Amino acid sequence: MKVKDMTFDFSEKLYKSDYKIILGDTLENLKKIEDGKFDLIITSPPYNVGKEYETKKSIEKYLEEQAKVIEQLFRIMSSEGSICWQVGNYVKKGEIFPLDIYYYQIFKKYNLKLRNRIVWHFGHGLHASNRFSGRYETILWFTKTNKYIFNLDNVRVPAKYPGKRHFKGPKKGELSGNPKGKNPSDVWEIVIRDWENELWDIPNVKSNHPEKTEHPCQYPIELVERCVLALTNEGSWVLDPFAGVGSTMIAAIKNNRNAIGIEKKRKYVEITKQRIEKLYEGSLKVRPITQPIHKPSANDKVASTPIEWLNLKMFGTNK
Numbered sequence: 001m002k003v004k005d006m007t008f009d010f011s012e013k014l015y016k017s018d019y020k021i022i023l024g025d026t027l028e029n030l031k032k033i034e035d036g037k038f039d040l041i042i043t044s045p046p047y048n049v050g051k052e053y054e055t056k057k058s059i060e061k062y063l064e065e066q067a068k069v070i071e072q073l074f075r076i077m078s079s080e081g082s083i084c085w086q087v088g089n090y091v092k093k094g095e096i097f098p099l100d101i102y103y104y105q106i107f108k109k110y111n112l113k114l115r116n117r118i119v120w121h122f123g124h125g126l127h128a129s130n131r132f133s134g135r136y137e138t139i140l141w142f143t144k145t146n147k148y149i150f151n152l153d154n155v156r157v158p159a160k161y162p163g164k165r166h167f168k169g170p171k172k173g174e175l176s177g178n179p180k181g182k183n184p185s186d187v188w189e190i191v192i193r194d195w196e197n198e199l200w201d202i203p204n205v206k207s208n209h210p211e212k213t214e215h216p217c218q219y220p221i222e223l224v225e226r227c228v229l230a231l232t233n234e235g236s237w238v239l240d241p242f243a244g245v246g247s248t249m250i251a252a253i254k255n256n257r258n259a260i261g262i263e264k265k266r267k268y269v270e271i272t273k274q275r276i277e278k279l280y281e282g283s284l285k286v287r288p289i290t291q292p293i294h295k296p297s298a299n300d301k302v303a304s305t306p307i308e309w310l311n312l313k314m315f316g317t318n319k
């Protein structure tokens with residue numbers, strides 16, 4: 001069934017943002033957008049794994065279709081702009097195909113420059129039985145040119161050893177770090193508290209997460225916010241060509257950036273509208289960017305070896 005295009009405009013001005021949610025097909029709608037509009041295009045595209053919003057096809061056919069989308073994205077990104085492409089694996093008969101490897105070739109056809117391959121590590125997920133359980137996905141961050149927006153200061157994290165000094169050379173004795181904090185690195189990983197360590201951790205959006213909606217593959221707003229803050233300026237335009245329930249749009253609006261999202265499923269567009277309305281009302285449940293991730297303490301029952309397993313001698317070297 002062909003989905004009729006529909007555009008929702010909101011006029012609230014609580015945040016200094018303009019935004020538009022487009023209900024319709026990505027490629028068809030991208031063709032209507034003017035050249036060079038977006039400083040950031042960030043998305044998690046369909047992975048071709050047979051989710052409710054996609055029909056699984058051969059990986060060749062899937063990539064052929066996505067290449068047409070990327071051709072348009074290249075055209076509509078600004079000369080100082082970035083693309084962040086968040087993907088995991090396509091899986092066929094138990095064999096995994098890391099999608100970023102395939103996508104890299106497509107982006108390079110446009111001479112886009114890879115700045116980071118960010119590893120997004122999350123602590124929970126499906127338990128595999130025929131391979132190791134997958135606990136990370138990646139974000140390919142490309143820029144169009146060598147002159148690109150990068151506001152590192154917006155996303156610095158506190159240094160582990162702020163008192164460290166140069167121990168030799170002309171700066172001997174001077175503090176070696178940056179008082180604004182340190183570069184957060186390209187691994188966004190499990191830590192006890194966000195922003196307290198050099199590595200970031202963004203919990204995977206699962207049922208006990210305050211942002212969870214009925215979308216099966218939502219990504220965390222927090223993950224997008226870090227890219228928005230580092231790779232755009234206030235007033236920049238941000239696009240999510242596969243917008244789902246609007247996580248990108250929320251991250252952009254929340255930070256006074258303008259946003260466009262394209263999504264083919266009406267029910268997700270409706271949820272996006274509701275989430276944005278709640279953001280404006282101040283009632284949207286968003287995991288705060290600084291909130292620590294819950295870890296059970298050693299005293300929690302759930303964190304100790306259950307009595308039934310104590311005599312099994314299966315752990316470590318107790319064979």
Ligand SMILES: C[S@@+](CC[C@H](N)C(=O)[O-])C[C@H]1O[C@@H](n2cnc3c(N)ncnc32)[C@H](O)[C@@H]1O
Pocket residue numbers: 024025026027043044045046047053054215217218219220241242243244245246247248262263264265268
């Ligand atoms: C992985 S999900 C994105 C979820 C999103 N990051 C979020 O947090 O809500 C991919 C989305 O792309 C949409 N989609 C897939 N193919 C599309 C197409 N051809 N046109 C528009 N949307 C499409 C799906 O309906 C799905 O919601």
